[in-house]
Amino acid sequence: MRTPAQNAELALLLEVCGTPKPGNVDRRRDLEDLRFEHFLAGAVGAQDGLRMAGHGAAVGAAFERAVSGMAAQQGGNTQFGALLLLIPLVRAAREDLSQPVVESVVEETTVTDAADFYRAFEHVDVFVDEPPEDLEALDVRRGADAIPTLEERGVTLYDVMEGSVPGDDVAREWVRGFERSFRAAESIANGSGPLPDRTAETFLALLAERLDTLVVKRHGEAVAKEVTERAADLHGREAFETDRDAIEEFADELVDRGVNPGTTADVTAAGLFVALERGVVEL
Secondary structure (H helix, E strand, O other): OOOHHHHHHHHHHHHHHOOOOOOOOEOOEOOOOOOHHHHHHHHHHOHHHHHHHHOOOOHHHHHHHHHHHHOOOOOOOOOHHHHHHHHHHHHHHOOOOOHHHHHHHHHOOOHHHHHHHHHHOOOOOOOOOOOOHHHHHHOHHHHHHHHHHHHHHOOOHHHHHHHOOOOOHHHHHHHOOOHHHHHHHHHHHHOOOOHHHHHHHHHHHHHHHOOOHHHHHHHOHHHHHHHHHHHHHHHHOOHHHHOHHHHHHHHHHHHHHOOOOHHHHHHHHHHHHHHHHOOOOOO
């Protein structure tokens, strides 16, 4: 029987194996500076941090360790956002993998957790927006240099996530009870066929329902809206059965344009973990 940490690692591996996932690395597509094997190595490297969460370590410490291990490959940031979702889910799985329990896990995070979260930014480059002027001292890109301000203001990791909404949908999961992650798990459970195919179909469904916040940050809301509308059109046509070629073309086009809906991939990975933990798919 797999442990929660092993299921989290498996979720990361399955997420990158799903294809086509428009704009994202998958087993058929690489980005200019990120390859499929970088994601495989990142998932394996994150195992120590995932195991810490499974043994009840603090969320921040487990996350920082997971990111440190993930970053020990040549591609850079592969699964930062996914790990930010998976660590509290793995921690919750020690008791009960339910929305109320994971809500308690994140709401009980501390200033020390926030400090470890900031330290994680020293391991890898993460694309973030410029902070408002009054929050410049808490810019995550400052890494450990921001910790004295965190401590002075008593900012917990949950506070950091709450302050990142609505611009970051990984943070939104933290403050909304991981609602999309649990719905993604239901989509995977209700799907049919090989798990990588269910993964890709769930990714498209998630992309169709909500603007990807990473695309918004990098390319603007108009591009993000275009991507979501095209995903909705393809998904609405039951495209995985009738129009697979159109999705493949869409995937190739987004890769060529450098449009990467990475936040949607993060939520998909979290949904895979929940599905695996609940035993809705057998492997």
